[in-house]
Amino acid sequence: MTTTNLLEGTNEIINPDTYFQDNSQPCSLPDNEIKVKEFVNKHDRAGRRIVLITSGGTTVPIENNTVRFLDNFSAGTRGATSAEYPFYLQPFSRHYTHSTNCFLDYMELKDDDNIEVNPNYSQKMKSVLKKYQKVKQEETLLILNFVTLSDYLFLLRSVTQIMACLKERAMYYLAAAVSDFFIPAQKMVQHKIQSAEGGLTLSMDQVPKFLKPLVNNWVPEGFIVSFKLETDPSLLVYKSRQALTKYGHQIVIGNLLTTRKLEVVFITKDSEFKIKLTEHEVKNEIEIESKIIPELVIRHDEWIKNAEIK
């Protein structure tokens, strides 16, 4: 069998600045930056706090004219759910999407011309709708989309730098599962890789660790929470603490792939504790984010108070 050996990767760790010089910015970036500036200015004037939540996985293309890409695991649930709790909201649209139920299941045909909400769901939907409309009216939620690693990294740099003016009042909650490996644009083949040439060997470069410049340069006064996902329980605490020590930010939340919706471990400079759902809570469909977020709000309060004392 023949194999296509795509490109030679390098062991050298690319500097984050070099990444931004070597890769072109997504065309949606200028528009997104305008939206973020408007959002931040409005809420900054009102003295509000702002949280940046990153959520979902990034993809890395393997061809410049992309037909195939590699994906990182994440359903985006952690971020979406977490975004709802600061507002004390019941679930929004994620509960009405195809991943849970098809939204059409909530509808009924009233007659030939009209549809209505199935009465079995209308009570719950009404309360969700009210809260959703309040958030829309007050413009307290701004959603930006990314697909590729490059979309994500350019957006992360821009948004954090715009939010830097909020100083301690900003929280960064980095729940996205970001690719660890990628093929730099200049090393990627232009056209679709042909399967007629046999098997495929891929060689990829390491993605620079963006937490370093984020913590040290982009938002040094912000309250920064990162996540660590592992599959081996014996590595979780060790790897989470290692990340905290390496980057020097405020909290790492460790979670295991199989139990991530049931328990997490908080690692701070001087503490380590679990947040866990009881059986009773699981039965009552309580979500773990309803416990994570209030804990972070307390810690963010302390962060702001300490900065005021200094």
Ligand code: PMT
């Ligand atoms: O979306 P769900 O299905 O609900 O799943 C949620 C989750 C399991 C994806 C989430 O809870 C989680 O753990 N996210 C982080 C996954 C992870 O381990 O990422 P990482 O080890 O690649 O990165 C650790 C941290 O560094 C992350 O906060 C990431 O934002 C950051 N990072 C990563 C790579 C990179 N190049 N630069 C970074 O700054």
